[in-house]
Amino acid sequence: MATKKVAKKVNKKDVNKFDFSDSIKAIKGTAKTVNNQVKDAAEEVMEDLRENGTQLREVAVARAKKTYNKAYKSVAEVAENVAETVNVENISKVTKDVNDYTLKTAEELVEGAITNGEKWQGVAQKAVKGGLKLAAKQQDIVFDTLESLKGQLTNTTKRFRKLVSNN
DSSP, X not given: OHHHHHHHHOOHHHHTTOOOHHHHHHHHHHHHHXXXXXXXXXXXXHHHHHHHHHHHHHHHHHHHHHHHHHHXXXXXXXXXXXXXXXXXXXXXXXXXXHHHHHHHHHHHHHHHHHHHHHHHHHHHHHXXXXXXXXXXXXXXXXXXXXXXXXXXXXXXXXXXXXXXXXX
């Protein structure tokens, strides 16, 4: 009975005054916020990858320095031995040994860099794919929610108009 009295007091002009645009704007704002959060998370992942790339480079440089120092010591020892027995045959042999050692060390460095690079590339690829999948799912959820809300608002408006027009 009380609702009929209230419904009689509401005229058709009052029904047209209902505006849901603020609610829709708020939902759109929330969707933008969620998308910005996903974008920020992806940027953080990329920054972490950049930082880890720097660490990888530092490790490679440190290993190269260590190998260089090792090679330098070996060359110094060979040079001392060469000073004792200086002749063309010994110099050729020592030079060949130094070159072989240098090539072997360079190959080890390159193989290590390639192996670590592949690992980091895999990590980066997984992080980016995961971030994109997450963003896509969040967008689907936002748009499904908007569609559901639109349907509910439409049904509510129709029911309210019907209620007001029947009394």
